[in-house]
Amino acid sequence: MSDAIDPVPAQRDESASHALRGWQGKLFGLLCVLYAAWHLYSLNIAPLETWLFRILHICGALVLGFGLTSVLLTGPDNRLRKVAMERSVALIAGLPVIYALVLTLYGVFQYWNAGTVENPDTTFAYFGVSLAAGTLLAIVAGWFLRGNEGRISSIDWVLVLASIASTGFIALSLDALNLRLRAGTPFADPQNAWAAFVAMALMLELTRRVAGLALVAIAAIFVGYAFLGPWLPGFLEHRGYDAKRFFSYVFTDNGILGPTTAVSSTYIILFIIFAAFLQSSKVGDYFVNLAFATAGRARGGPAKVAVFASGLMGMINGTSAGNVVSTGSLTIPLMKRVGYRSQSAGAIEAAASTGGQIMPPIMGAGAFIMAEITGIPYTDLVIAALIPSVLYFVSIYFMVDFEAKRLGMRGMTSDEVPKFRKLARQAFLFLPIFILVGSLFLGYSVIRAGTLAIASAAVVSWLTPFRMGPLQIIEALRNASQMSIQIITVCATAGIIVGVISLTGVGARFSSLLFELAETSKLLALIFAMIISIILGMGMPTTAAYAVAASVVAPGLIELGIAPLIAHFFVFYFAVVSAITPPVALAAYAGAAIAGAEPMRTSVTAFRVGLAAFIVPYMFFYSPGLLMEASWIEIIRNAITAIIGVYFLSGAVQGYLMSPLAPVWRILLLGAALCMISGDWRTDVIGIVLGAALWLKSRHDVERVAREA
Structure with a gap:
C-alpha cells in the first residue's frame, strides 16, 4: 500500500481535496480497506442486527469522509496565522466533543459489562449540548479555515470524533435507552435527539463537500417544512413537531436508517466493490476497448463508442457524473478530433453516461432500490x-x-482502434457479468450473486497480465471505500427527506393533488409528476434522486390506478434524466468541463440528445408491453413501433434523415414520432405512413442531388 491516499473527488471547483501522506495516509488507507472488507464479512458471514449494521455503515462513511475531504480554501495569504487560528478553534470545539465521546464510550463500557447504563439521565445530562456546540463550531469554522495540505486539518479531526460520538450514542441507545420504542414519540430521549441532530448536521456538511449544495438545500427545505407546517397554506399544512420528536424519529428506519441506507449498506457498497475489482483487474478497460473495436471505425466512431462504453460502465457506476468523468476523459477528446463540436462531445458523453443508470442488469443500483421499495x-x-x-x-x-x-464525419482508422479478433479471444473477461446475471436468475440473493461476481473478477484476472494478488485486492478494497463515500452520504441525506415525508404525511397529500389533476386529465397528472420528479432529482446522484421521487410521486401515481411497476419506472426515468436537464445538469456540466465547452449550452445539447428518455416513460405508460406487461405479440409490436418512433424522433431533432430536412418536414416527422407513443395500432399506422413518406422524400432528394452532380 502506498503512503499517499487519494481524496474523495469533490463536485465543485472551489473545494480543496488533498492527498493524505505519511502516517495519516497509511491509517486512512487501512481504514478504507477494513471498511470495505467489513461489509463483505458482515453481508456474507456474520450478519449484524439491522439497525446496528446501518448505523455503523453511516459512521464509517462519516469518519472516512471527513478524513479524506478537505475544507474550503481561503487563499494562500497569512497561512501561518490561519493554521494557528484553525488549531485554536479546533481545540475550543474539540474539548466538548471529546467530553461527549468519553461519555459515549463510558456508556458502551457499562452496557457491555452489566447489560445496562446506570443513571443515564445524570450520566448524559450535558452530553447533547456539549456535542452539538463543539460540532457546529467545527463545521462553521471549517468553511473558512484550513490546515496544511497533505494532512487532515485539526477541525476535520474534531468532525471525525463527533461522527463517532453521535452515531456511537445512537447505537448505544438502541437497547440501553430503548431507542426503538421511544424514538419519534413524546417520550423520546432528549440526548438521543441531540445525537441524531449532530449526526444529521455532519451528514449535510459531508454532502456539501462531496456532492455540492443542491441536495443539502433540498434536505434543509424539508427539515424546515417539518417545523413550519402549522403556518403553511393548503395541502402543505400540518400540525408541526418539536425538535426532540422530529430528530429522534428521522434517525430510525422511517428515515435515515430506512430504504436508502438499507440499499447503500448492502447492494450499493457491494457493487461499488465489484466495480473496483473490475477496474483493478482491467476488466473495465476491456469493456471500453471492445466498444472501440465494435464501433470505432463507424461514421462518427468515438461518439458511438461513448454510447456503448458508457452504457456498459454506467450500469455499474452509481452516478451519471462519475461515469462521465471515467469514460469521457477518453471518448470526448476523440470525438472532438473527428469533428464534433466541444459542446456536442460533452453532451453525447453525458447523455450516454446517464443512460447507463437505466441499463440492466445493475442499473446503477437503481434496480435494487426499486426492488426494496416496491417488493417486486x-x-x-x-x-x-x-x-x-x-x-x-x-x-x-x-x-x-x-x-x-x-x-460528413469520418470514423477512426484501423490503426486507432483495437483489433476485434484479439478482443474476441478475451471474451472470458465478461465472465463476472455472466456469473452475476446467471446467479440472480438461478435464485441466488443479490448479495450472494454480487459476492460471486467480485470473486470471479479476481479469478478471471489470472488469465490476463493483470493478475490480482493480495496487494491488488487490498488496493481494490481501498478504492471501493473511497468511491462509496459520496453515494453513501447522499443516500443517508436523502433518508432525511424520506423521514420528513413519512412523518408529515405530505406524500399522501401530494397523491390527493395528483388525483384531482387526473380528474381533469391523466396526461396532465403525468406531466406534473414528471416535473416534480425532475426537480427533486436535480443535483443528486441517481439512487438518492429516485428514492426521494419514489416517496413523493410514485404513491400518487399508484393511487390513480397505475400499476406499481409502471409508476416506479416512470419516476425512476425522470429522476435519472435530471442529470442532463437544465439548469442543474450535473452530468452535462462534467462533460462540459472535460470538453472545454460552455456548461449551459452543453446541458441544453445533452437534453436534446437524450430527448428519448423524456418520451419513453409515456410510451410504456400507454404501451405496457414495453415493460413486458402484455402478450408476446403485443410486446413485439410495441417494441418495433417504439424503435421506429425513436428513429423518427432522432431525425426530427437533428433535422436529418437521408438528407437535411426543412423546418416544416421536421415538424411533420416529430408528429409521426409522437403518433407512435400511444401504442394504438391506428396511430402507429398513421405515424409509420407519415414517417415513411418523409423518409422516401429525403431519399429522393439525395438521388436528385446525385444526378445533378
Missing part, C-alpha cells in the same frame, strides 16, 4: 427494463449517426 422481484425489474433501455440507447445512436452524416 429484482429479476422482474431487470426484464422489464430491457426494452426501455434499448430504446434510449438506440435513440442516442441514431442522434449520433444523423449528426455524423450531416457533418
Whole structure:
C-alpha cells in the first residue's frame, strides 16, 4: 500500500481535496480497506442486527469522509496565522466533543459489562449540548479555515470524533435507552435527539463537500417544512413537531436508517466493490476497448463508442457524473478530433453516461432500490427494463449517426482502434457479468450473486497480465471505500427527506393533488409528476434522486390506478434524466468541463440528445408491453413501433434523415414520432405512413442531388 491516499473527488471547483501522506495516509488507507472488507464479512458471514449494521455503515462513511475531504480554501495569504487560528478553534470545539465521546464510550463500557447504563439521565445530562456546540463550531469554522495540505486539518479531526460520538450514542441507545420504542414519540430521549441532530448536521456538511449544495438545500427545505407546517397554506399544512420528536424519529428506519441506507449498506457498497475489482483487474478497460473495436471505425466512431462504453460502465457506476468523468476523459477528446463540436462531445458523453443508470442488469443500483421499495422481484425489474433501455440507447445512436452524416464525419482508422479478433479471444473477461446475471436468475440473493461476481473478477484476472494478488485486492478494497463515500452520504441525506415525508404525511397529500389533476386529465397528472420528479432529482446522484421521487410521486401515481411497476419506472426515468436537464445538469456540466465547452449550452445539447428518455416513460405508460406487461405479440409490436418512433424522433431533432430536412418536414416527422407513443395500432399506422413518406422524400432528394452532380 502506498503512503499517499487519494481524496474523495469533490463536485465543485472551489473545494480543496488533498492527498493524505505519511502516517495519516497509511491509517486512512487501512481504514478504507477494513471498511470495505467489513461489509463483505458482515453481508456474507456474520450478519449484524439491522439497525446496528446501518448505523455503523453511516459512521464509517462519516469518519472516512471527513478524513479524506478537505475544507474550503481561503487563499494562500497569512497561512501561518490561519493554521494557528484553525488549531485554536479546533481545540475550543474539540474539548466538548471529546467530553461527549468519553461519555459515549463510558456508556458502551457499562452496557457491555452489566447489560445496562446506570443513571443515564445524570450520566448524559450535558452530553447533547456539549456535542452539538463543539460540532457546529467545527463545521462553521471549517468553511473558512484550513490546515496544511497533505494532512487532515485539526477541525476535520474534531468532525471525525463527533461522527463517532453521535452515531456511537445512537447505537448505544438502541437497547440501553430503548431507542426503538421511544424514538419519534413524546417520550423520546432528549440526548438521543441531540445525537441524531449532530449526526444529521455532519451528514449535510459531508454532502456539501462531496456532492455540492443542491441536495443539502433540498434536505434543509424539508427539515424546515417539518417545523413550519402549522403556518403553511393548503395541502402543505400540518400540525408541526418539536425538535426532540422530529430528530429522534428521522434517525430510525422511517428515515435515515430506512430504504436508502438499507440499499447503500448492502447492494450499493457491494457493487461499488465489484466495480473496483473490475477496474483493478482491467476488466473495465476491456469493456471500453471492445466498444472501440465494435464501433470505432463507424461514421462518427468515438461518439458511438461513448454510447456503448458508457452504457456498459454506467450500469455499474452509481452516478451519471462519475461515469462521465471515467469514460469521457477518453471518448470526448476523440470525438472532438473527428469533428464534433466541444459542446456536442460533452453532451453525447453525458447523455450516454446517464443512460447507463437505466441499463440492466445493475442499473446503477437503481434496480435494487426499486426492488426494496416496491417488493417486486429484482429479476422482474431487470426484464422489464430491457426494452426501455434499448430504446434510449438506440435513440442516442441514431442522434449520433444523423449528426455524423450531416457533418460528413469520418470514423477512426484501423490503426486507432483495437483489433476485434484479439478482443474476441478475451471474451472470458465478461465472465463476472455472466456469473452475476446467471446467479440472480438461478435464485441466488443479490448479495450472494454480487459476492460471486467480485470473486470471479479476481479469478478471471489470472488469465490476463493483470493478475490480482493480495496487494491488488487490498488496493481494490481501498478504492471501493473511497468511491462509496459520496453515494453513501447522499443516500443517508436523502433518508432525511424520506423521514420528513413519512412523518408529515405530505406524500399522501401530494397523491390527493395528483388525483384531482387526473380528474381533469391523466396526461396532465403525468406531466406534473414528471416535473416534480425532475426537480427533486436535480443535483443528486441517481439512487438518492429516485428514492426521494419514489416517496413523493410514485404513491400518487399508484393511487390513480397505475400499476406499481409502471409508476416506479416512470419516476425512476425522470429522476435519472435530471442529470442532463437544465439548469442543474450535473452530468452535462462534467462533460462540459472535460470538453472545454460552455456548461449551459452543453446541458441544453445533452437534453436534446437524450430527448428519448423524456418520451419513453409515456410510451410504456400507454404501451405496457414495453415493460413486458402484455402478450408476446403485443410486446413485439410495441417494441418495433417504439424503435421506429425513436428513429423518427432522432431525425426530427437533428433535422436529418437521408438528407437535411426543412423546418416544416421536421415538424411533420416529430408528429409521426409522437403518433407512435400511444401504442394504438391506428396511430402507429398513421405515424409509420407519415414517417415513411418523409423518409422516401429525403431519399429522393439525395438521388436528385446525385444526378445533378
